[in-house]
Amino acid sequence: MASRRNVWGYAPLPTEDRDDSNLTDDVDLRFTYTPKSLRKIPWKSIALALFLLLLGCSLLFLSYFIFTGHMEGDNSQAYGLLFLGILAFLPGFYETQVAYYSSRGAPGYTFASIPDY
8 A cells, every 4th residue: 555655844825825716616717718629520520530431331341242252252352352441440430439429528529639631
């Protein structure tokens, strides 16, 4: 267990010397300011994320159909489609997830965390 260190010579400031007399409640004003740039919705970035998500899903389905024999093609074509599908699906899924959580107001997610393309 961690023990508390003894700090000699430390004492809190007296209440009359504190500078928080103008605040009536315990709200930190640094975190209440939200500029308009944080509330702006990046529609182009969301559209790109949805496009990448749908492209990745379709490429993954095509590679699955080639692997299972429902479509004609070589295994090398299926591996290529699988690789491209994963490369398109992962960033599309991540950015779509961030946009969804930002629209729902989840803590820690804002539209400003989506890069603007």
